[in-house]
Amino acid sequence: xxxxxxxxxxxxxxxxxxxxxxxxxxxxxxxxxxxxxxxxxxxxxxxxxxxxxxxxxxxxxxxxxxxxxxxxxxxxxxxxxxxxxxxxxxxxxxxxxxxxxxxxxxxxxxxxxxxxxxxxxxxxxxxxxxxxxxxxxxxxxxxxxxxxxxxxxxxxxxxxxxxxxxxxxxxxxxxxxxxxxxxxxxxxxxxxxxxxxxxxxxxxxxxxxxxxxxxxxxxxxxxxxxxxxxxxxxxxxxxxxxxxxxx
Amino acid sequence: xxxxxxxxxxxxxxxxxxxxxxxxxxxxxxxxxxxxxxxxxxxxxxxxxxxxxxxxxxxxxxxxxxxxxxxxxxxxxxxxxxxxxxxxxxxxxxxxxxxxxxxxxxxxxxxxxxxxxxxxxxxxxxxxxxxxxxxxxxxxxxxxxxxxxxxxxxxxxxxxxxxxxxxxxxxx
Numbered sequence: 339x340x341x342x343x344x345x346x347x348x349x350x351x352x353x354x355x356x357x358x359x360x361x362x363x364x365x366x367x368x369x370x371x372x373x374x375x376x377x378x379x380x381x382x383x384x385x386x387x388x389x390x391x392x393x394x395x396x397x398x399x400x401x402x403x404x405x406x407x408x409x410x411x412x413x414x415x416x417x418x419x420x421x422x423x424x425x426x427x428x429x430x431x432x433x434x435x436x437x438x439x440x441x442x443x444x445x446x447x448x449x450x451x452x453x454x455x456x457x458x459x460x461x462x463x464x465x466x467x468x469x470x471x472x473x474x475x476x477x478x479x480x481x482x483x484x485x486x487x488x489x490x491x492x493x494x495x496x497x498x499x500x501x502x503x504x505x506x507x508x509x510x511x512x513x514x515x516x517x518x519x520x521x522x523x524x525x526x527x528x529x530x531x532x533x534x535x536x537x538x539x540x541x542x543x544x545x546x547x548x549x550x551x552x553x554x555x556x557x558x559x560x561x562x563x564x565x566x567x568x569x570x571x572x573x574x575x576x577x578x579x580x581x582x583x584x585x
Numbered sequence: 586x587x588x589x590x591x592x593x594x595x596x597x598x599x600x601x602x603x604x605x606x607x608x609x610x611x612x613x614x615x616x617x618x619x620x621x622x623x624x625x626x627x628x629x630x631x632x633x634x635x636x637x638x639x640x641x642x643x644x645x646x647x648x649x650x651x652x653x654x655x656x657x658x659x660x661x662x663x664x665x666x667x668x669x670x671x672x673x674x675x676x677x678x679x680x681x682x683x684x685x686x687x688x689x690x691x692x693x694x695x696x697x698x699x700x701x702x703x704x705x706x707x708x709x710x711x712x713x714x715x716x717x718x719x720x721x722x723x724x725x726x727x728x729x730x731x732x733x734x735x736x737x738x739x740x741x742x743x744x745x746x747x748x749x750x751x752x753x754x755x756x757x
Contacts, residue, residue, distance in 0.1 A: 540747050540750040540751060540754070541747065543746075543750055545743075547746060551719070551739060559685075559686070559720050560686055560689070561684055561686055561687070561688045561689060561692040562689060562691070564684075564686075564720050564721065564722075565692050565695060565696070567720070567721065568696070568721060568722045568733065569695075569696070569699055571721065571722070571733040572699065572703075572722075572724075572733070575731060575733070576704070578729075578731070579680075579703075579704055579726065580703070580704050580705075582726035582727070582728055582729045583680070583704050583705050583708065583726055583727075
């Protein structure tokens with residue numbers, strides 16, 4: 339027994355030991371991370387390629403779909419146009435037929451009314467002619483009567499005119515006399531008015547002169563300069579003033 | 586000197602600087618005031634309260650006293666004089682005079698002098714102004730009015746003016 343009692347280890351055990359020592363937890367984790375990174379890289383690359391292919395496919399599909407839709411629409415529009423044209427044509431023809439019928443009926447009614455009107459006009463024309471003939475006959479009779487009356491009136495007017503002329507001559511003579519009298523009276527009145535106005539003017543003139551003097555002489559003299567005149571006036575009225583004061 | 590027994594308000598002569606009735610009223614009021622001052626002074630001298638202020642009389646009162654020779658020395662005399670002055674104030678004859686312009690004091694004194702020498706020795710005047718009179722005076726006594734103005738003169742001469750105008754018209 340001693341230090342070298344230990345059994346010598348085999349190479350397999352060493353390899354296992356080395357393997358276990360080499361592939362420890364850290365190394366395994368490193369390997370997992372590397373694997374994960376690699377997997378992600380592959381996935382991303384494949385995703386990008388897939389996306390590129392998908393875009394190309396979608397673009398191609400869009401183009402084909404657009405072309406197909408256009409084609410289908412053209413066919414449908416052509417078909418609808420043909421059908422619409424037929425329908426419109428049919429409708430128009432029906433309406434034209436109805437209008438023609440209505441116009442024909444209106445023409446018939448108008449012709450009927452015109453015939454009736456013409457007949458009425460003929461009757462009215464006949465009646466008017468008869469009335470006119472009658473009126474002319476009446477007018478002729480009236481004119482003859484009026485002429486006779488006018489003739490008599492003219493004769494009367496001539497007589498009256500003669501009388502009027504005579505009366506006018508007399509009136510003119512009377513007017514001349516009145517005019518002369520009026521002229522005389524007017525002249526007399528004018529003379530009187532003139533005299534009256536002059537009298538009034540003289541009265542007013544006196545007032546005007548007084549007013550002028552009042553304005554012109556006012557404030558011209560002070561009391562001192564008036565005093566001799568005032569005392570003189572008072573002297574003249576002295577006895578009366580004394581009597582007033584005593585009474 | 587004292588107020589003589591016989592001297593009453595009717596005997597007073599008014600100086601010419603007393604022109605209007607308000608001057609007379611002022612004279613009475615002033616003399617009453619003087620009497621009050623003299624009475625107060627007498628009482629103060631009796632009580633030995635000191636010398637009173639010297640009296641100051643207006644020119645109107647001084648002239649009135651001098652002209653009438655009045656020297657009332659006792660309180661009784663002053664009271665009698667006040668009584669007479671009051672009677673004078675109530676009895677002075679007043680003449681109202683209206684002028685065309687404002688009356689100066691000197692002219693009024695001359696007019697009062699004439700009135701006192703010619704009409705009544707105690708006559709006073711009251712004054713009015715009326716520019717429409719132009720000149721002259723409009724007098725009013727208690728019972729009468731006298732228009733001695735130029736306006737009245739012109740009015741009275743209006744007939745002459747009308748006659749002159751008529752004559753002028755006749756000459757044309």
